[in-house]
Each structure stands twice: as structure tokens, then as C-alpha cells.
Amino acid sequence: MIMRNFDFSPLYRTSIGFDRMASLLDSLAATEKSQPSYPPYNIELLGEDQYRITMAVAGFAEGDLQIEAAQNTLTVTGKREQSEGKQFLHQGIAARNFERRFQLADHVRVVGASLENGLLNVDLVREIPEAMKPRSIAINTGDRKAHLEQVSVGEESSESAA
Template sequence: MNYPFGRNILLSTVGFDRLLNAFNDLEKSVAETKSVTYPPYNILKMGEHDYAIEIAVAGFNSDEIDITVDNNKLTVTGKVAQTSDTEYLHRGIATRDFTREFTLAETVVVRSADMQNGLLVINLQNIVPEASKPKRIEIGARVEPRLVREPKAA
């Protein structure tokens, strides 16, 4: 495998294969697609484990927006209902279809979504499992190895 950030980082890591593969996938994705700028968004850190994504969705109704989470990928899709026969003299508010994707860590869950002042606000929480929290290891103490997570079936 070819890692853009060099082989040195691999020498001091154990068990980060999936993370390194995610970096490779991200690099390929950026290279293959042009930069998506619509609609604009913010990612906020609300607390130690709480985050929010704000997406500017002026002109959209809540029934024109679809939010899904699948395999740690949050996808927000907006589809404008073309029901108006209005003739615009100037149309400065962009209300075109869009798809916005965010990759979430395995421990991040979507808590809620709401529309406020033309913004779609998606609240996220990072739930760190007890097994992943730091532990103090006593010198001389023996700890029997245990399987933290069942391997995924192929």
C-alpha cells in the first residue's frame, strides 16, 4: 500500500489499518471529485463529546431534506420540489438539489436534527466505550487477555 504521509508513521502504530485505509480512501475521493461548496456548512464542537453540523438550507422545507447514516457515512440530500410557476426577476437564493456527505468515527452517533433560522442543525455525540477509555496498568499485575469486539463475519 502507498501511504502519502510516509512509512515512518507506520513504524509506531498497531491496529490502525482501517484508519490508514480511510485516509487513502479520502485522498482518492478528493482527487477524483471537484470541491463541493454548496450548500455551505459549519462543524462545531459543542463540548468534550458533543458536536453539531450546521448546513445552510435557506429555501428548503424539512420534507425536501433527507438525512441518512450508513456505514459511518452521514448523507444529507436536498431535493427541491418544482411546484412554483413563479417568474423570478432576480434569483439570489440558491435552492438547487444537493448531496453532502460526512464521514463519522465509529463511536459517533446522530442524536437529533432540526431546522433553525435557515440552518439544518444535526447534533452528534461521540460515545466512547468503556473498553476504549484510558486505563492504569499496575506493574506486576496480570491481566488475562479478552476479546473486546467480536470479529466481523466475512
């Protein structure tokens, strides 16, 4: 027996400002069964902040595919015109239209796409703004505070002497 239900409530208690992420995880777990399985895809980590989505789109030409990035959603659509008049004895190659949506994290953007040997590669990069990058915070010690008090007292005495 496989359990498909996950309880994400511990994440809510230990995270600050990640409510959206936990909500996305909840909705992902709920809609996992309703997600279409066509076309199959891979998500690769190419570097520290570089990703690639590879989709198997055999039979689709470049003109049949559309890639759109809006807000935090990447949508890949494949529309192929059905050629009438063909009679198949066996049709094992899926030729159906599709629309696949991917939720992108903040600051992830699409940098390019290529179609090679029936595989659609969509390259992504995460660019974190300088203001959001981690920074080091200095810790004030008692010695430094005493030093600042001595400097300010010395400045006052030199001002009163003048």
C-alpha cells in the same frame, strides 16, 4: 504555488491498527477537489465528545430534507420541487438539490437535528464503550514478586505441618 499532495506514509510506520484512518486520509486528499461545495457547512466541537454539523439550507423546508445515518456514514439530502411558471430576473439563491455525506468515526451517533432560520443543525455524540476506554495497568516490581513467593512458601509450610 500551493501544495495539495500529502504523504501519509510516516503514519503507517508509527501506528498500529490505524490503517483504516490513514487510508481515509489518503482518499480524502485525493477526492478533495471532487467534493461538492453546496451547501456550505460548519463542524463545531461543543464538548469533549459532542459535535454539531451546521448546514446552510436556506429555502428548504423540513419536509424537503432527509437525514440518514448508516454504519459510519451520515447522509443529508435536500430535494426541493422546482416550481414551474416562475420567471426570475435574477436568481442568486441556490435552489438545487443536494446530497452531502460525512464519514463518522467509530462510536459516533446522531442524537438529534433541528432546522432554525435556514440552518440545519445535526448533533452528534461519541460514546466509547467501557471495554474500549483507557485503563491503568499495574506494574509488578521485584518486591511484589518476592512477597508472593514468601506467601506461597508460608502456605506450603503450614500445609506440611498439618
